[in-house]
Amino acid sequence: MSADNIRAGYNFAYLDEQTKRMIRRALLKAVAIPGYQVPFGGREMPMPYGWGTGGMQVTAAIIGADDCLKVIDQGADDTTNAVSIRAFFRDLTGVATTERTEEASLIQTRHRIPEKALKEDQILVYQVPIPEPLRFIEPSEVETRKMHELEDYGVMHIKLYEDIAQFGHIATSYAYPVRVNGRYVMDPSPIPKFDNPKMHQSPALQLFGAGREKRIYAIPPYTDVRSLDFEDHPFEVQRWEASCAICGSRDSFLDEVIMDDKGGHEFICSDTDYCRTRMAEQGEIA
Amino acid sequence: MTAKPLLQVRDVTKLYAAGKGCANVSFDLYPGEVLGIVGESGSGKSTLLSCLSARLAPDQGSIHYVNAEGEQLDLYGLSESRQRLLQRTEWGIVHQHARDGLRMGVSGGANIGERLMATGERHYGDLRATAERWMADVELDIDRIDDKPTTYSGGMQQRLQIARNLVTHPRLVFMDEPAGGLDVSVQARLLDLLRRLVTELGLAVVIVTHDLAVARLLAQRLIVMRRGQVVETGLTDQVLDDPQHAYTQLLVSSVLTP
Ligand SMILES: Nc1ncnc2c1ncn2[C@@H]1O[C@H](COP(=O)(O)OP(=O)(O)OP(=O)(O)O)[C@@H](O)[C@H]1O
Ligand SMILES: [Mg+2]
Ligand SMILES: [Zn+2]
Numbered sequence: 001m002s003a004d005n006i007r008a009g010y011n012f013a014y015l016d017e018q019t020k021r022m023i024r025r026a027l028l029k030a031v032a033i034p035g036y037q038v039p040f041g042g043r044e045m046p047m048p049y050g051w052g053t054g055g056m057q058v059t060a061a062i063i064g065a066d067d068c069l070k071v072i073d074q075g076a077d078d079t080t081n082a083v084s085i086r087a088f089f090r091d092l093t094g095v096a097t098t099e100r101t102e103e104a105s106l107i108q109t110r111h112r113i114p115e116k117a118l119k120e121d122q123i124l125v126y127q128v129p130i131p132e133p134l135r136f137i138e139p140s141e142v143e144t145r146k147m148h149e150l151e152d153y154g155v156m157h158i159k160l161y162e163d164i165a166q167f168g169h170i171a172t173s174y175a176y177p178v179r180v181n182g183r184y185v186m187d188p189s190p191i192p193k194f195d196n197p198k199m200h201q202s203p204a205l206q207l208f209g210a211g212r213e214k215r216i217y218a219i220p221p222y223t224d225v226r227s228l229d230f231e232d233h234p235f236e237v238q239r240w241e242a243s244c245a246i247c248g249s250r251d252s253f254l255d256e257v258i259m260d261d262k263g264g265h266e267f268i269c270s271d272t273d274y275c276r277t278r279m280a281e282q283g284e285i286a
Numbered sequence: 287m288t289a290k291p292l293l294q295v296r297d298v299t300k301l302y303a304a305g306k307g308c309a310n311v312s313f314d315l316y317p318g319e320v321l322g323i324v325g326e327s328g329s330g331k332s333t334l335l336s337c338l339s340a341r342l343a344p345d346q347g348s349i350h351y352v353n354a355e356g357e358q359l360d361l362y363g364l365s366e367s368r369q370r371l372l373q374r375t376e377w378g379i380v381h382q383h384a385r386d387g388l389r390m391g392v393s394g395g396a397n398i399g400e401r402l403m404a405t406g407e408r409h410y411g412d413l414r415a416t417a418e419r420w421m422a423d424v425e426l427d428i429d430r431i432d433d434k435p436t437t438y439s440g441g442m443q444q445r446l447q448i449a450r451n452l453v454t455h456p457r458l459v460f461m462d463e464p465a466g467g468l469d470v471s472v473q474a475r476l477l478d479l480l481r482r483l484v485t486e487l488g489l490a491v492v493i494v495t496h497d498l499a500v501a502r503l504l505a506q507r508l509i510v511m512r513r514g515q516v517v518e519t520g521l522t523d524q525v526l527d528d529p530q531h532a533y534t535q536l537l538v539s540s541v542l543t544p
Contacts, residue, residue: 137391150367154374154404158389158396161403164410165395165432230410 007091013060014092019043023061023216027207030218035180036148037131042214052085052110053211055127059108062123062207063089068096070104075112075253075270082110099273113195115252115274118204120221126189131210131217133177133187153185156228164233173238179226180219188225194237194253199225242267247278290352292317292458292490293338298347300337305513308334311347313509313519317457320484320491322505322522324498324537330514331494332382332462338492339379339460340369354457374401378451378459382466384443387450388435394421394446395431401454420449424479441472445479452483461493465500477503498541502526510534 006012013020019041026040045053045060063069069089073082077099085108086097098104101114110127118124134144137155147153156177163171176193180186188199189208199206199219206219219225229235243250245266252274254267269275291314301307308330315321323331336342338349340361349361354376361369373379381387388397398417399407407413421428424445435443444464451459464480465473481504484491495501501508501522508525510518510533518531529535 137389146366150370152367152370152404154400155389157403157408158392158400161396161399161410161413162392165393165414229408231408232411 006094010092012065012093013063013089014045015043015057015060020061023057026216027058027061027218030207030216031205031220033184034219034223035178035184035186035217037215037217040214040216042211045211046088049212050129051081052108052127054209054213054215055108055110055125055211056085056088056209057211058125058207058209058216059089059106062125063093063095063106065093065095067093067106068098068104070098070101070107070273071109072107072112072114072271072273073110075114075255076272078272100277101271101273111190111192112253112270113191113198115269115271116277117198118202120203122204124202124204124206126191126206126208128187128189128208128210128215129212130175131187131208131213131215133175133185148184151183153179156185157230160228160230160233164230170229170233170235176235177228179228181223182226185228186217186219186225192238192253193227193235196225196227196235197237201225240267244269244275247275247282249275249278289316291315292319292352293492294348294350295338296348298334298337298344298349300333300342300344301514302333306330307514308337308511309514311509311516315458315490315492317490318488319507320489320493320505322501322508323492323494323511324496324501324508325511326537327496328513329511331496331511333514334511335460335462335492335494339377340364340373341379351458374404375454376457378448378454378456380444380447380451380459380461380464382463384435384440384447387447388443390434390436393432393434394426394438397435397446397450398453400450405454416453420453423483424449425475439472441468441476444468444476448480448483452487452489455487456489458490458492461491463495463497464493465497466495480504498526498537510537 023040026038030038042057045056047053071082071086073079090097101116105121106123108125132144134147138144160170173193175187175190176196178186178188178196201222203221205221208217227235240254244254246268249269252269252271255270256265256267259266293315296312298311299309301309311334325331337344343362351359351361353359395417398420399413402413417431418428421431426442426445435446465476493504505522508522509516512533518525518534526538529538
């Protein structure tokens with residue numbers, strides 16, 4: 001599409017070129033040091049923190065006129081948040097948008113990694129609320145930086161130890177900590193641990209933006225990403241007894257939904273595009 | 287003695303102001319030896335202990351430590367990461383206030399396991415068993431293993447701190463008033479425990495105390511400090527039974543005449 005489609009009076013993708021360059025420099029550093037949190041001079045976006053401003057700044061810094069953008073929130077393209085972020089970038093860049101995972105060159109996400117395996121020419125941008133995985137035990141920023149520097153990560157296993165001591169198993173199921181490239185411990189943002197294995201050796205570039213704390217971090221393509229665990233309590237992903245009530249999938253992350261006002265409930269795919277694609281395929285076969 | 291000293295301290299000086307801190311402190315500490323640092327409040331004991339344990343760089347002087355591999359290390363020539371590694375493997379640091387030495391937000395078991403996890407232990411069952419063994423060893427009720435130290439009494443917190451430090455079998459332990467602020471009967475029990483562990487494990491210890499009775503019970507050798515200066519050193523019995531310096535005489539007599 002042409003630049004004529006951009007809302008009058010605004011710069012391409014909202015941010016000024018100097019800010020974009022600054023964010024790109026932080027991104028390059030983040031890619032060079034996988035899992036390391038790079039501070040950046042975050043800018044105000046026309047949305048409050050908590051609405052994905054960190055991810056939006058990253059997207060704004062890297063989006064080009066030829067990109068095809070997909071935005072998901074909890075796996076769905078049609079939530080209010082996803083719709084408004086998608087509309088924002090459509091209005092301010094004129095780029096094509098899509099709900100199809102395989103069509104997108106750039107995917108901004110909150111809470112999920114698409115079920116369909118990503119490819120080399122795709123970039124996944126995560127919206128991150130709390131970037132620091134050590135924060136739960138160490139409130140001081142100076143100290144957590146030091147701990148990362150010194151690979152002083154014993155405390156990460158304390159959390160898992162406490163889980164097992166309390167619940168008999170590792171109960172942490174979201175924002176499950178990982179070690180990136182055998183070096184930095186990283187918070188993968190509040191994705192379910194179900195999605196953790198998808199980060200490992202992914203052909204796609206993964207970028208993380210935290211707006212409030214002004215941090216950027218990254219996982220370059222084909223990087224080792226290991227979920228922390230114990231030998232006798234190995235990392236496991238969520239599993240369901242049920243299958244998707246719509247497409248019948250047994251392999252995807254399922255959300256529980258209330259079906260009627262009598263309290264009946266079913267499980268359906270959280271990734272709406274995945275579910276729809278499966279239905280379409282089944283339709284073709286039938 | 288014929289063994290090589292574990293710690294060689296030469297002219298260590300850290301002064302905040304004249305007479306405030308420690309000045310020109312020199313001594314050797316041998317493997318398995320317990321050295322007491324005594325002196326009135328403000329005499330510089332904690333300042334010296336912080337210097338010795340690589341937590342406070344001295345203004346002058348040097349401290350050398352011989353590690354388990356027999357290498358002689360210049361403490362303040364080491365990178366901070368190697369200093370921390372020493373602190374959580376070959377050393378222990380028992381703080382005067384348990385809250386400075388414990389993680390109050392996680393369970394007793396996790397407190398004991400932390401050093402092991404930090405040094406690569408990845409088996410929950412083993413961690414658990416080790417924590418239980420240490421709870422028993424420091425006379426803590428194993429049923430309290432999953433409780434947070436905030437629910438422990440002061441004496442229990444100190445014993446937890448000791449277990450948390452000793453779990454990696456350190457060679458050298460620094461203690462700052464480990465029995466300070468505890469009731470007399472609780473203190474006695476803690477001191478008994480410390481004495482037993484020190485002997486059983488063959489630990490070298492530098493223990494700071496302003497309590498001469500504690501020094502008498504635990505330390506083989508004493509350093510007496512006053513206004514940042516070492517005024518007297520020697521075998522504990524000699525120093526306490528026949529003090530040479532007027533200040534030490536005063537300290538001893540104040541114990542004898544309550
Ligand atoms: N960080 C600091 N800044 C300035 N002065 C300090 C600092 N730490 C200690 N001092 C001063 O240095 C002197 C020695 O303090 P230190 O804590 O070493 O004494 P101490 O022998 O351990 O005393 P106590 O028995 O009360 O614990 C005191 O006068 C103290 O006020
Ligand atoms: Mg002190
Ligand atoms: Zn489905």
